[in-house]
Amino acid sequence: MEYLVLTAVLLGLVVLVFIRESWQDAKRKKKFRQSLRDNFGKLPTRKYTMENSIHIPGYYQRHQDDGQLDDITWNDLSMDDVFKRMNYTHTATGEEYLYYMLRSVNQSRESLDHFEELVQWFAEHEDERTDIQYVMSELGYTGKYSLYDYIENLDYLGERSNVKEHLLNALYVVLLAMMPFEFSMALAGICVLAVYRIISYFKIKAEVESYIVSFAYVTRLILTAEKVCKLEIPVCDDEFRKVKKILGALKGISRGFYWVSAMAGPKSGNPLEVIMDYGRMLFHPDLIIFNRMLGKLRLNLPQIDELIRLMGVMEATVSVGYFRASLENGWCVPELLEEGCLVEMTQGYHPLLECPVKNTIKADRGVLLTGSNASGKSTFLKTVAINAILAQTVHTCTAESYKAPMWSIYSSMALRDDLGSGESYYIVEIKALKRILDAQKRDEKVLCFVDEVLRGTNTVERIAASTQILKSLGIGDVMCFAATHDIELTELLKEDYDNFHFEEEIKDGDISFQYRLLSGKATSRNAIRLLEIIGYSPEVTEEAMKRAERFLETGVWQA
Numbered sequence: 001m002e003y004l005v006l007t008a009v010l011l012g013l014v015v016l017v018f019i020r021e022s023w024q025d026a027k028r029k030k031k032f033r034q035s036l037r038d039n040f041g042k043l044p045t046r047k048y049t050m051e052n053s054i055h056i057p058g059y060y061q062r063h064q065d066d067g068q069l070d071d072i073t074w075n076d077l078s079m080d081d082v083f084k085r086m087n088y089t090h091t092a093t094g095e096e097y098l099y100y101m102l103r104s105v106n107q108s109r110e111s112l113d114h115f116e117e118l119v120q121w122f123a124e125h126e127d128e129r130t131d132i133q134y135v136m137s138e139l140g141y142t143g144k145y146s147l148y149d150y151i152e153n154l155d156y157l158g159e160r161s162n163v164k165e166h167l168l169n170a171l172y173v174v175l176l177a178m179m180p181f182e183f184s185m186a187l188a189g190i191c192v193l194a195v196y197r198i199i200s201y202f203k204i205k206a207e208v209e210s211y212i213v214s215f216a217y218v219t220r221l222i223l224t225a226e227k228v229c230k231l232e233i234p235v236c237d238d239e240f241r242k243v244k245k246i247l248g249a250l251k252g253i254s255r256g257f258y259w260v261s262a263m264a265g266p267k268s269g270n271p272l273e274v275i276m277d278y279g280r281m282l283f284h285p286d287l288i289i290f291n292r293m294l295g296k297l298r299l300n301l302p303q304i305d306e307l308i309r310l311m312g313v314m315e316a317t318v319s320v321g322y323f324r325a326s327l328e329n330g331w332c333v334p335e336l337l338e339e340g341c342l343v344e345m346t347q348g349y350h351p352l353l354e355c356p357v358k359n360t361i362k363a364d365r366g367v368l369l370t371g372s373n374a375s376g377k378s379t380f381l382k383t384v385a386i387n388a389i390l391a392q393t394v395h396t397c398t399a400e401s402y403k404a405p406m407w408s409i410y411s412s413m414a415l416r417d418d419l420g421s422g423e424s425y426y427i428v429e430i431k432a433l434k435r436i437l438d439a440q441k442r443d444e445k446v447l448c449f450v451d452e453v454l455r456g457t458n459t460v461e462r463i464a465a466s467t468q469i470l471k472s473l474g475i476g477d478v479m480c481f482a483a484t485h486d487i488e489l490t491e492l493l494k495e496d497y498d499n500f501h502f503e504e505e506i507k508d509g510d511i512s513f514q515y516r517l518l519s520g521k522a523t524s525r526n527a528i529r530l531l532e533i534i535g536y537s538p539e540v541t542e543e544a545m546k547r548a549e550r551f552l553e554t555g556v557w558q559a
Contacts, residue, residue: 032137036130041325044088051144056083058146059096059312060103067106067408067444069389072432074103076413076449077382077389081352086323086394089315090137092147093221097312098319105392105409109336116333116395118317121235123325128233129318135231136315139224142217147308150214155298157211160291165284168197172283198281208290215290218297218304219254222247225307228314239310246303246310253293253300320394327398329356334391334402341365341405341479343384343447348399350383351390357515358399359383361500366474368493369483370522371502373530376515377483378413380502381449384481385411388447407447407479410436414451426456433469445477453482467492490521506533 039045060068069079083102089095101107122129142150171193178186225247229240280286297304324331329349342364349356359380361367369377387397392406412432423431436448450473453466463486470489473480474496482497490499501522504513511526511533528548532541551557 029134033130033134036133037126039088040126040129040322043326044085044322046084046087048084052141054144055092055142055146055149056095056099058092058148059308060100061146062148063100065104065106067104069103069105069409070435072435073385073409073411076411077385078352079103079386079389082386082390085351086319088319088322090133091139091311091315092142093139093308093311094136094315094319095141096146097309098316100312101316102389102393105389105407107392109406112336112392112395115313115317115320118235118314119320119324119395122318123321128231129321131231132228132233132314133318135227136224136311138227139220139311147217147221150217151301151304153214154211154218154294155301157208157294159298160294162288162291165288165291168193169283194282197284201281201284201287204284204287208287215293215297221304221307221311222250222254225311228311236314239314243307243310246307249300249303250296250307253296316394320396323394324396327351329358329398330400332397332399332401333395334387334397334404336391337403337405339405341445341477342403343388343479344401344403345384345387345397345399346401348383348387348397348402350379351386351398353379359515359517361517363479363481363498366470366480366482366493366497368470368490368497368499368521369481369501370485370487370490370499371483372504372513372522372524372526373485375502375504375513375526376517377502378451379515380517381411381413381451381481381483385409385447385449404447405445408439408444409447410439411449412436412451412453413449424456426454429454429456437469437472440473440476440478443477446473446479448473448478448480450480450482452484459486462486463488463492471496487521 074080079102083099087095087098089098122132172190175186175189175193178189225243229243229247233240330347342362344362346360347358348360349358357376361384369380371377383398387399387402388404388407388409391397391402391404392409412429433450433453436446436450439446450470453469454462457465466484466486466489470480470482470493473482474493480497499519499521501518501520502513502515503518503522503524504511504526506512506526506529511530525548528541528544531544532538547558
C-alpha cells in the first residue's frame with residue numbers, strides 16, 4: 001500500500017511539474033507575442049556584440065554582384081549603424097537578407113514594387129504580422145556563424161556512400177543463415193563483425209558529430225518554412241507557392257533528423273535508450289540516415305539558397321514596416337524616375353540623428369558645398385547619400401519626398417591611411433576617386449559624394465587637380481555632391497556646379513550653427529575664431545588673423 005501511495009505521489013509531482021512548465025511556457029509565448037505588437041513604432045532594442053553580429057554580412061558575401069555598394073561607400077556612410085537602426089528581425093535569415101538588401105542598390109523596379117506591397121500589407125495587418133514574426137522567431141539566430149557557414153560546413157564533407165554500410169549489414173544476415181550449418185564459424189564471424197562495427201561506429205561518429213549542429217539549423221529552417229506556409233497571408237501567396245515547391249524537393253531531410261541528432265545529444269540512461277544505442281553501434285542506422293540526408297542536401301543546395309532568400313524577404317518586409325513606424329520625423333515612399341539626371345529631396349534628414357535639422361534640395365547638375373568647420377556639410381552629404389540608398393533598397397526615405405532615377409552610388413569621404421598596405425592617405429584617396437571615374441567610363445548612371453577632395457596634398461596642386469576631377473564628375477550621367485574648404489573652387493566650377501553653403505553665427509564669444517542649406521557660396525570663415533573660442537592665446541589667434549587678411553589682400557603669404 002505504501003508503495004502505491006509513494007508511486008501516486010511521484011506521479012502527481014511529475015504531473016504538477018509538467019503543468020507548471022507548460023503554464024510558464026504558454027506565459028512566455030504570450031508575453032513574446034505581446035512584445036511583438038508593443039514594439040511596433042518603437043526604436044529597436046537589440047544589443048550587438050562582435051559575437052552576435054560578425055555573421056550578418058554572410059548572405060551578401062555569397063551573393064555579391066555588380067552595382068552593389070562597395071566597402072568604401074558602406075563604411076563612409078556608417079551603413080552598419082543604419083542597418084542596426086532598421087533591424088527588427090528575429091532570425092539570422094532575416095537579418096542577413098536585410099543587410100544584403102541595403103547593399104543592393106541595383107534592384108529591379110518590379111522587385112521594389114512587390115517589396116512595397118508586402119511592407120504596406122504587413123504594416124496594416126497586425127495579427128498576420130505578429131503571426132509570421134512569432135513563427136519565424138523559432139528559427140532564431142546562428143551565433144557567430146552565418147547560416148551559409150553551416151551549409152558550406154556540410155558541403156565540405158563531400159559525398160558519403162552507404163554501399164559499405166548496407167553490405168556489412170547484409171553480412172549479418174549471411175552469417176545468421178550459416179549458423180545451422182557452421183555454428184561456430186558463423187558465431188565467430190558475427191562477433192568479429194560486431195566488434196568491427198562498434199569500433200568503426202565511434203570513429204565515423206567522431207568525424208561527423210561536429211556537423212550535427214549544421215544539420216540542426218538547416219532542419220529548423222525547413223520546419224519553420226513549413227509552419228510559415230500554414231499561415232493565412234494572401235499577400236505572400238507567390239512566396240508560399242515557391243516555398244512549398246522547394247519543401248517538396250527537400251522532403252525527407254528533416255524527417256530523419258531525430259536519428260542524426262541522437263548521435264550528438266546527451267544520453268538519458270533509460271533501458272530503451274541503451275538498447276537503441278547498441279542497435280546504432282551494430283547496424284549504424286543513424287550514420288546511414290546522415291549520409292542519405294547529406295546527399296539530398298548537397299543535391300539541393302540551390303533550393304536551400306532560394307528558401308533562405310524567400311524567408312529573408314518576408315521577414316525583411318516586416319522589419320522595414322517597423323522601421324517606418326518608428327520614424328517620428330516622417331518618411332516617404334520615393335518616386336524613382338525612369339530617366340533623367342535629378343535629385344529632388346524635400347525636408348530630408350539623417351535617420352541616425354535624434355533631433356535632425358531637415359533640408360531641401362533640387363539639383364539637376366553637380367552640387368558644391370562650402371561652409372565653416374562643423375557647419376553641417378558632411379552630414380548633409382550623408383543625408384542625401386543615405387536617402388538615395390534607402391530609396392533603391394528598402395523603398396523608404398527619411399524625407400517628406402524624394403525623387404530621382406536609380407543610380408550606382410559611390411562616395412569618397414571618411415578615408416584614412418591604410419597601414420596594412422603601407423599606403424598614405426593621399427594614395428588611398430586618389431584610388432577611391434579613380435574607382436568613381438572608372439564607373440563613369442562604364443556608362444553607369446553615377447551619383448557620387450566627395451568630402452574635401454584631395455585633402456591629402458598641398459594647396460596649389462589640390463585646387464588644380466580638384467578642379468579637373470570635379471569637372472570630369474560633372475559630365476554625362478554623373479551627378480556629384482562635393483564639399484570643400486577651397487573657396488576658389490566655387491569660381492572655377494561655377495559653369496559645372498551649383499553652389500550651396502552652410503553658415504554659422506558667432507555671438508557673445510560663442511559659435512552656433514543652424515545647419516540650414518543656403519544657396520550660393522560661403523562668405524565666412526571660422527577656423528581661427530574657433531581657436532580663440534576654445535582658449536588659444538591672443539598671440540596665436542591675432543597673428544593668424546593678420547596673416548590671413550594679408551594673404552586675401554595680396555595673394556602672397558608673408559613670413
